[in-house]
Amino acid sequence: MDSMPLLEWLANNYKSYGAALEIVTDRSQEGAQFVRGFGGIGGLLRYRVDFQLNDLNDDIEDINLDDY
Structure with a gap:
């Protein structure tokens, strides 16, 4: 198994997971x-x-945690 930077892996594989990359x-x-x-x-x-x-x-209304 080859090692590669995370950003490079994301750029190469995001579409196969149905994701959008920004x-x-x-x-x-x-x-x-x-x-x-x-x-x-x-x-x-x-x-x-x-x-x-x-x-x-x-x-x-916000919950008052002092009540508990």
């Missing part, structure tokens, strides 16, 4: 912050996420 450059302000914060890999999501569903929880 490469973020560190040459922009946002990209540089992303690399510093996440070390180069931000996330690998198995399923599509609808972040607007989180807005539904805005009407629910």
